Amino acid sequence: MKNMCIDKLYLVEPREFPAPRAVWRAAGAKDVLSDAKVVNSLDEAIEDCGLVIGASARERRIPWPVLSPRECGEKIWMEAANQSIALLFGSEDRGLCNEHLQKCHYHVCIPANPDYSSLNLAAAVQVLTYEIKMASLAQTDDKFHSNHTWDMPYATSKNIELFFKHLEETMTGIEFHDPDNPKQLMTRMRRLFTRVRMDEMEVSMLRGLLSAVQRK
C-alpha cells in the first residue's frame, strides 16, 4: 500500500491488533499500520464511501459488474478527487464472503492462471494498488514511459558522420575493410551505430578507440 502511495487502512474485526508480527512485517510502513482504523463491521468502514469495489477471485453464481485491475485503477483514480472510495479485500484463507461482495458496486478480478488462480492477499493488494498508481501517473505525466533522462546529449548527425568516416579509415588501414570490395560491412556498421542513438560521450569514446588503433 505505502509503496503505491496509499495510506488509509481499515481493519474489520481483526483477529489481533496491534499484532507484533504485523508490525515487524510492516518494515518501513509501520505508520500505515499504526494509523489503521479498527472497526467492528464492514458497514462502519465504508459508510462514507461513494464507490466500493471488492477484490474477488472467483466467478460468482450471480454475476456482478466486474472490472479488470486496470479499469479498477483508472476508475478509482478518476473518482477519488470527489469522494472516498473503498477497495475491499477478504481474509487470506477465504476472501470476501458473499454478503460483503454484495455491498460492492463492482468486483475486480485479477486475470490469472486458470490452473492456479488464487493470489495471496499481499499479491492482490500489490497488483490493485499498482494499477491505481499507474492510473495516477498516466493522468499527471508520462514520466513512467521510457522518455527517461539520459546523462549525455545525443550525438549530432555531424559527429556521427565523422565517426563513420573515422571507422572506415581505420578498418581500411588495418586491412579489415576493402573499399573496392566493400560488401555490406559499412552498411551493417551504419545500421548498428545509428540504431543505438549514441550519445556524445559514446562517440568520443569510440573515436578515441579508433585513434588508439591507428597509433599502433
Next chain:
Amino acid sequence: MKNMCIDKLYLVEPREFPAPRAVWRAAGAKDVLSDAKVVNSLDEAIEDCGLVIGASARERRIPWPVLSPRECGEKIWMEAANQSIALLFGSEDRGLCNEHLQKCHYHVCIPANPDYSSLNLAAAVQVLTYEIKMASLAQTDDKFHSNHTWDMPYATSKNIELFFKHLEETMTGIEFHDPDNPKQLMTRMRRLFTRVRMDEMEVSMLRGLLSAVQRK
C-alpha cells in the same frame, strides 16, 4: 509466477536449496520450485537468452535504457515466441548488483512512492509477471502483431559476453584501456552495446574487427 502462468525459474547460487521454508511457502506452486534450475553464475542462467531485462529500484549513476512494467510485459510477450528471455531479480536485501545490471538490455523500474519506493521481491515479481499476463491477454490487439522483423537472430548473452571479453582484451592490448584504472570505460561500452541489442552477425562482424586489430 505460477499465478501469472510463468514457470521457468533459475536460481543463481541460492543460499539453500531445496529449502523446506521455501517449499512450504510455495503452497500450490511446488512444481515451479522443484523444477527450478540451480546454477553457479548468472552467465550460466542467461547464456541462451536473446533478451535480458533486470528489475532495478534505483537510479544508476550511468542511466541504462529503462522500461516501465507495462512496456516490459508487452516486450516480453511480443518477443517470447522467437527466443528465450530472462527477467532478473536480485536478492531481497540488496537487489541486483551493478555487474549483473550491466548484462541487461533493459532495466525495468516499478513506479512507486518516492518516500518508500523499495518493493519486496515477491511484490516486484507479482507486478512484472502480472504485466506479462496482461500483455498476453491483449494479444489480439493489432499492436502486438506489429512485427518487429529482423534479418538475423539477436545475439545470445553468451556471445555478447565473449564479445565484451574480446573487446576488453583488445583495448588493453593497444593500451587504450588500463584494467588497473578502468574508469567507466567498460561500463559505457557495455551500456552502448547492450542497449543496441546486437544481432549475431553484428557480433561476428565486430569480433572480426577486433581480431584484425589484434593481428596488427
